Amino acid sequence: SQQGEEDPQALSIQEGENATMNCSYKTSINNLQWYRQNSGRGLVHLILIRSNEREKHSGRLRVTLDTSKKSSSLLITASRAADTASYFCATDATAMYSGGGADGLTFGKGTHLIIQP
Amino acid sequence: NAGVMQNPRHLVRRRGQEARLRCSPMKGHSHVYWYRQLPEEGLKFMVYLQKENIIDESGMPKERFSAEFPKEGPSILRIQQVVRGDSAAYFCASSPPSRVNEKLFFGSGTQLSVL
Numbered sequence: 001s002q003q004g005e006e007d008p009q010a011l012s013i014q015e016g017e018n019a020t021m022n023c024s025y026k027t028s029i030n031n032l033q034w035y036r037q038n039s040g041r042g043l044v045h046l047i048l049i050r051s052n053e054r055e056k057h058s059g060r061l062r063v064t065l066d067t068s069k070k071s072s073s074l075l076i077t078a079s080r081a082a083d084t085a086s087y088f089c090a091t092d093a094t095a096m097y098s099g100g101g102a103d104g105l106t107f108g109k110g111t112h113l114i115i116q117p
Numbered sequence: 118n119a120g121v122m123q124n125p126r127h128l129v130r131r132r133g134q135e136a137r138l139r140c141s142p143m144k145g146h147s148h149v150y151w152y153r154q155l156p157e158e159g160l161k162f163m164v165y166l167q168k169e170n171i172i173d174e175s176g177m178p179k180e181r182f183s184a185e186f187p188k189e190g191p192s193i194l195r196i197q198q199v200v201r202g203d204s205a206a207y208f209c210a211s212s213p214p215s216r217v218n219e220k221l222f223f224g225s226g227t228q229l230s231v232l
Contacts (some may be wrong), residue, residue, distance in 0.1 A: 042208055042223030088159055092218040103217055104150045104162035
């Protein structure tokens with residue numbers, strides 16, 4: 001079953017505005033990551049937040065993690081046209097459970113962000 | 118330092134043919150992951166390999182799909198007797214031993230189209 005679910009599915013804002021995307025997941029995790037994918041390209045790692053962290057910053061990116069609610073948010077401040085892309089959260093639950101389960105990251109379906117100039 | 122290289126970029130096969138997708142990880146990376154992406158969907162984990170070892174293939178269909186990462190050369194994802202439902206983008210990612218599942222570097226993918 002899908003571990004991460006992003007919300008909203010699509011978001012369109014004006015350049016310069018802030019964009020907020022949310023991710024919910026179902027099981028306990030080691031870390032949660034956000035990736036960006038431009039159309040027709042591979043994913044690019046943006047930021048990682050560990051399960052014992054609550055907030056992290058990287059440039060114009062701010063990520064929060066609430067393990068009690070099993071949710072995370074990605075905030076992009078002062079958006080630019082080049083930020084137009086799909087954004088995915090991915091969770092690592094490796095070794096949290098015995099008896100199998102994928103050792104790779106589990107990705108959500110993504111939020112498609114459009115920044116209008 | 119070249120990134121993760123995948124080839125071919127696009128692959129067209131007729132039903133029943135074999136598809137071979139190649140992935141060369143970043144230099145120094147010994148862990149390779151294969152993911153499949155359908156249109157408007159996220160990535161679905163398929164298989165995780167280290168050199169000469171399959172660590173986890175729980176996401177890979179039991180039949181027709183196989184993967185390898187030999188001591189020398191790229192990782193290969195092989196799909197035998199392809200069907201239309203195999204049409205998708207297949208992405209390979211790699212990570213260094215110190216950052217397994219912490220930061221994956223992705224290739225640009227192979228778009229497989231089955232006619």
